[in-house]
Amino acid sequence: MMKPTLMRPYGMPQSASTAVVTPLMPSVVYASDTPDQLDDQYEGRAQGYTYAREGHPNADIVAKGVAALEGCETGLTLGSGMAAVAAVLMGLCKAGDHVLGGDQLYGRSLRLMKEDLPRLGITTSLVDPTDAAAFEAAIKPETRLALVEVVSNPTLRIADIHAIAEICQRRGVLLVVDNTFTTPAAFKPFEHGADIVLHSVTKLLAGHADVTLGWVAAKDPEIQKIIYTFAVTTGMTPSPFDCWLAERGLATFDLRFERTQETARKLADFLADQDVVTRVLYPTRDDHPDRARAQAVLQGMGGNMVSFELKGGRSSANAFTTAANGVAFAPTLGDIGTTLSHPASSSHRALTPEGRAALGISEGFFRVSVGLEKPDDLIGTFQAGLNAVRAGL
Structure with a gap:
């Protein structure tokens, strides 16, 4: 058992029974017994938490809950849906890359593509995702990834997602699907060729208009690691309280x-x-x-x-x-x-x-x-x- 810290000398109360509801765990920092133990955690030989910006229990519970709905092993919980979008686009792309997007993406996703990515030397194009031929024609040699929504916001048009997935795979372009609007109850992108799936958990997954959270998962563990590192570095940390509330929403989704x-x-x-x-x-x-x-x-x-x-x-x-x-x-x-x-x-x-x-x-x-x-x-x-x-x- 880890020794109690000086200002909290009594530790957690012991109980033969267990809490039915997940505890809210707002601690920013976690104490380790020795430098060797800390090394073990950072180097993957032991599970544990160090600093909340790098992960905390409530965030991991939500990440696993959304992953279960999407049919994947795990994911990353972030501070908002736009944090998930930004972590993917800015974490995976560099100056000289090109990003292709659907022309009816969420408004802030469009702004990120039109105004912010070009400032960083990342070029972008928008195309109608219901037209697979136009979509393929818009791909360039430097196209790094494509971001689409299966059901567009707000006109509810349906992307030709099966054709787009085949095109992206054939052309070596990462397919990123924002599944917020559709939800995994209606469509599971990983089963249809997506490389990365993201959500604004704020919306129907949490479902009570009192949470601001995002989620992202990549099929390739190395890509997931890049996204995680960028999110941690830029401080896209989710609130433990919001994660705690979101768990309630996931249970009734x-x-x-x-x-x-x-x-x-x-x-x-x-x-x-x-x-x-x-x-x-x-x-x-x-x-x-x-x-x-x-x-x-x-x-x-x-x-x-x-x-x-x-x-x-x-x-x-x-x-x-x-x-x-x-x-x-x-x-x-x-x-x-x-x-x-x-x-x-x-x-x-x-x-x-x-x-x-x-x-x-x-x-x-x-x-x-x-x-x-x-x-x-x-x-x-x-x-x-x-x-x-x-x-x-």
């Missing part, structure tokens, strides 16, 4: 996913029947532009996200959010309560109107993250919002 997916399907069908709604996007609907691919990739899953477009533009958007009481108008997803996002004023506000239009995002376009409300109650709330839109047209 499967149940929450099924419930929210069922409600999302019903909401999408309801919205499609409304005269003030011009377009509904949901992967399992027959009118989805990538319906056949969605069936092949997601195998009947639709997920908890629905997007739709209102007649009347910004005035209708304002009327809807005002009247849809009970649905939080907030730029997030994956909470236990339904949230409503307006990309033109949040995630995609940095784009020009023309740029948003090219992606299919108008002033009347909304993205819905469906929560755990009863379907009839949620539809009733949306009905109130739609009635306000009608009254204003």
Whole structure:
């Protein structure tokens, strides 16, 4: 047993029984008995912790929990989803490399690619991931990796991920999949050719809008080590408290996913029947532009996200959010309560109107993250919002 430290002379209380709930372990530093023991830990001959920036128990518990969902052995928990993106792109790429990305990545991922990587001498290109031929044409001799989302945010388009995986393997490009939007309940990227998988655990995996965390895993242990070293060096440390909360969310993820997916399907069908709604996007609907691919990739899953477009533009958007009481108008997803996002004023506000239009995002376009409300109650709330839109047209 490790000896107690001077200011904490009593050590942990002993108990013949064990805690049912994982303890929260906020210690920043861990004491070793001898320099030899510390060497053993750093050189891999013994398991243990030294300094929380390099790893701590609550982070490892979350890492293993997400890995179990993704069907891999382990992963790395980080301070946010964007920390995971940055650890991959900046940890693995150097000046002169090229990064290829889907053109509807998460907004901050797009900013990292458009503004930050070029400052470091890393060139980038964005391409429609639903067009495999265009994707391959955009690969250069210096392309190091490709970053894609299987289901795009916020228009719910389905990447031609099987073709992209084959292309990346054939061309020697690392395929990185941000699986946040899709979740491992609908798609497991490692089973379909991905080299690296990452998540914003903040969203549906943690699921309660009170955690900020990321996760990343690489198939190749050497690549995983490079990502880990960069993350530790740049201080992408996850909070033990956030990890402790996230473990709770992981325990109920499967149940929450099924419930929210069922409600999302019903909401999408309801919205499609409304005269003030011009377009509904949901992967399992027959009118989805990538319906056949969605069936092949997601195998009947639709997920908890629905997007739709209102007649009347910004005035209708304002009327809807005002009247849809009970649905939080907030730029997030994956909470236990339904949230409503307006990309033109949040995630995609940095784009020009023309740029948003090219992606299919108008002033009347909304993205819905469906929560755990009863379907009839949620539809009733949306009905109130739609009635306000009608009254204003």
